[in-house]
Amino acid sequence: MTTTFDPFPTRFDDTWRAFDGIHGGMVLAAMLRAASVETGAVPAAATAHFYAPVRPGPIDMTVQRGPAGRSPGVQVRAGTAATALVRLSRGAAAARHAPSIETAVDPDSLAGLDIPIDFAPFSQHLDIRPINAARPFAGGPDPEFDVWIRLRPGLEFTGVERAAILLDALPPGLFAIRTAPAPIPTVELTAHFAPAAGSATGPWHRLRHRTVWWTSDECVDETELFTTDGELAAQARQLRRILDTSR
Structure with a gap:
């Protein structure tokens, strides 16, 4: 059965634009909400494929239920x-084991990362506090970022939707070793959501994001998202196309 999704909000706001389309994490969050509205279940994992930029404006979203089985899911x-x-959880459960991380550094004690809004409009919805020395286009030694991050107050999302947005909030890890911007769009994004994604007690999350391998025309990034208490909330891996190989 295919149904039309009538979410809130009913359109993609231009303030969520990345480069030439809506921020991929926001698109994924909207698709996760579509799956939840259709099924009443909580998403446990999702694999998204991006074929073209998603433009600002009305959301044209449809949900199709998949066959019943050991891993129920829907296509959005x-x-x-x-x-x-989108794979769906069979019910809320506490994690028996999940990685954790040291979160002793207070995010409020760190300087914010200033990303020009005209370069990445969606950045106006984020508060990013770098932990390590990596900065975009600084020509650093390692293709990775380590930050505290939160959504600005006033944005209403479920824990899983918020995790989807934050997982895709940082630029490719390659930007940490490059000295100039280049189009490196995401073509495939897979995310898994731990129980802590829906039970985080504060807005701040620690985000570790790195490019694990790359060629002349593609790369793969891996991302880990932790709660304020250091619990693993979500993980992601994404394949990106490199459209400009200059440094």
Whole structure:
């Protein structure tokens, strides 16, 4: 069965634009909400494919239920620009084991990362406090970022939706070793959500994000998101196309 998704909000705001389309994490969050509205279940994982930029404006979202089985899921389409296979949780449960991380550094004691809004409009919705020395286009030694991050107050998302946005909030890890911007769009993003994604007690999350391998025309980034208390909230891996190989 295919149904039309009527979410809130009913359109993608231009303030969520990345470069030439809506921020991929926001698109994924909207598809996760579509799956939840259709099924009443909580997403446990999702794999999204981006075929073209998702433009600002009304959301054209449809949900199709998959066959019953040991891993129930739905397919969500955002027009012709993106699709996602969303796997659903069978119920809330506490984690028996999940990685944790030291979070002793107070994010309020760190300086914020200033990203020009005209370069990445969606950055106006984020508060990013770098922990390590990596900065975009600084020509550093390692293709990785380590930051505290939160959504600005006033934005209403579920824990899983918020995790989806934050997982895709940072630029490619390659930007830490480059000295100039280049188009490196995401073509595939897979995210897994731990129980802590829905039970985080504060807005701040620690985000570790790195490019693990790259060639002349593609790269793969891995991301880990932790709660304020250091619990693993979500993980992601994404494949990106490198459209400009200059440094």
